[in-house]
Amino acid sequence: MAENKTFNVAVVGATGAVGEKIIKLLEEKDFPINEIKLLSSKRSAGNKLVFKDKEIIVEEATDDSFKGIDIALFSAGGSVSKRFAPSAVKHGAVVVDNTSAFRMDENVPLVVPEVNEEDIASHQGIIANPNCSTIQMVAALKPLQDKFGLKRVIVSTYQAVSGAGTQANNELAEQSQQFLNGEEMQAEILPVKGDEKHYPIAFNALPQIDVFQENGYTFEEMKMINETKKIMHEPDLSVAATCVRLPFFTSHAESVYVELDQKGLSVQDVWNELEKANGVVLEDNPSTQTYPTPLSAANKEEVFVGRVRKDLDYENGFHMWVVSDNLMKGAAWNTIQIAESLIKNNWLKN
Amino acid sequence: MAENKTFNVAVVGATGAVGEKIIKLLEEKDFPINEIKLLSSKRSAGNKLVFKDKEIIVEEATDDSFKGIDIALFSAGGSVSKRFAPSAVKHGAVVVDNTSAFRMDENVPLVVPEVNEEDIASHQGIIANPNCSTIQMVAALKPLQDKFGLKRVIVSTYQAVSGAGTQANNELAEQSQQFLNGEEMQAEILPVKGDEKHYPIAFNALPQIDVFQENGYTFEEMKMINETKKIMHEPDLSVAATCVRLPFFTSHAESVYVELDQKGLSVQDVWNELEKANGVVLEDNPSTQTYPTPLSAANKEEVFVGRVRKDLDYENGFHMWVVSDNLMKGAAWNTIQIAESLIKNNWLKN
Structure with a gap:
């Protein structure tokens, strides 16, 4: 994979406590982003967030939101993940899910990179982020x-x-x-x-x-x-x-x-x-x-x-x-680490 | 022991958090008190406390404070207990000590009445109240x-x-x-x-x-x-x-x-x-x-x-x-229970 390759990233639950931390870490870690899409429930859609000095309007998540997305980071509760993660995968995105929706699914790797990074390789579109504790x-x-x-x-x-x-x-x-x-x-x-x-x-x-x-x-x-x-x-x-x-x-x-x-x-x-x-x-x-x-x-x-x-x-x-x-290693940072590993190891294709 | 017998009780550390609870419980439980003596460090001596609607002046604890005392309840820190508990015993009082000063002394029973009340019987003048936790x-x-x-x-x-x-x-x-x-x-x-x-x-x-x-x-x-x-x-x-x-x-x-x-x-x-x-x-x-x-x-x-x-x-x-x-079962209430047991079982003489 070319060193300069960049990716289209969606953050689902962008206005939540973990979503905010994820966005901040994507900035700070200089994550290789081509385009970022901030998604939320209907209630929070329309809010404006700043990413790298650029104002971005939060959009309501729909099945079509994930067209062209490479990596989708979900942290909007289990029901949102169950509803939209399959759409994201169908559109070719790899999902890193912060909820308990898929953690115990035997087809979904549950990953803490310091412990079992190699499990990411076998993903089928969804990788689960474990519970914080x-x-x-x-x-x-x-x-x-x-x-x-x-x-x-x-x-x-x-x-x-x-x-x-x-x-x-x-x-x-x-x-x-x-x-x-x-x-x-x-x-x-x-x-x-x-x-x-x-x-x-x-x-x-x-x-x-x-x-x-x-x-x-x-x-x-x-x-x-x-x-x-x-x-x-x-x-x-x-x-x-x-x-x-x-x-x-x-x-x-x-x-x-x-x-x-x-x-x-x-x-x-x-x-x-x-x-x-x-x-x-x-x-x-x-x-x-x-x-x-x-x-x-x-x-x-x-x-x-x-x-x-x-x-x-x-x-x-x-x-x-x-x-x-x-909210960091227990959620946002572990999510970013999984996303970084997907890129670094060329494990992105699902 | 006559049912109406009353006792001279000293509370050492009367102005502390546990001391206050002890005094309150002595009131509420209608502990058979003839005379109550409230003792403290020099710093707190002179304070006035109310016991059963009677104002009592807190006195500085000295070796002579325990003359005529039957039961001395200590909760003023380990150094105070080490300094004055022997004086109290010498004057014929039985000490119930809330500090860690004597707890592991093999001659001192360490008592939670629900667990080992019978150990009180073998006291040699001092009974230790265990640590709250x-x-x-x-x-x-x-x-x-x-x-x-x-x-x-x-x-x-x-x-x-x-x-x-x-x-x-x-x-x-x-x-x-x-x-x-x-x-x-x-x-x-x-x-x-x-x-x-x-x-x-x-x-x-x-x-x-x-x-x-x-x-x-x-x-x-x-x-x-x-x-x-x-x-x-x-x-x-x-x-x-x-x-x-x-x-x-x-x-x-x-x-x-x-x-x-x-x-x-x-x-x-x-x-x-x-x-x-x-x-x-x-x-x-x-x-x-x-x-x-x-x-x-x-x-x-x-x-x-x-x-x-x-x-x-x-x-x-x-x-x-x-x-x-x-401060209750972990300190004051357990102390009162031991004192009540001393009286009820006629174990007061040391």
């Missing part, structure tokens, strides 16, 4: 899987409200001010906009992200469990998750317990692998109180790992604290 | 230990700032307002007042509670690990902890993974034991989005448990979400 965990687990093998994973998450969208952000800000003013907090969005009950998130913690499944786990928890097995190519890996929404705007943090196949390892052995891993930054020094936090990871592309400790009883058990910006 | 966890684990046996416990905590004192509460409120105003947040207290570095807690998460130990764990994590084994009389129980400070004022929440000795159990089996356990309230119904949160547990005495799920891979593994007011 899954992405950062598998990025941190991959170097340990490669070197030591994985036996089991138990994760408890500390997730930002921005994963529930801009309205959830607004709700946190409003409730926080209400609480500080001594007023009653109004809860209308979280934990799940479409669910029956809503609870205040400000100065609180909600152990529900997405709706409950029949087995008592939430859909977010099942996403972490199932997606991790698929991305890491370990259908038999034991993964358990408890997902909790917390009152901060950006970055998910995760308390991860991992049991390795190999025994007798030290914290230094684990540090060594994390330190040289792609996309992972080790921030771990108890003597200087060095560890990542949601605020310190905000607006960054990498996955940050700290608090690596050896379990005091299980010879092959380690605990760690994994933090990353849920 | 430990108390609520062992209260929830005890019914499972009794019926099914425990194999291992892995906990990730979600802890309120009030565990770090009134100044930390003020810091969270101030930083929250600064952030909402678009101003820079000032961090001077958390994660640990006496430690070198301070980070904002508002709209953030800090994976450090108390200072780091040589093994890479924080002191809070080691408290949970060691105290749990002592209270539950299982020195060989595997316990692992990751402790995280979060931006809410009241109640600690905990994501607890527990492996039981007995296999083949259902969620219903676990529910049955939790439902009839003393001091535990089961709030667990996914179909109605029923689970405890820090706000829902605030100002209550009980330990609330929800989100009970069977591990999807480990036959004897269960996950649950445990929430309790860290």
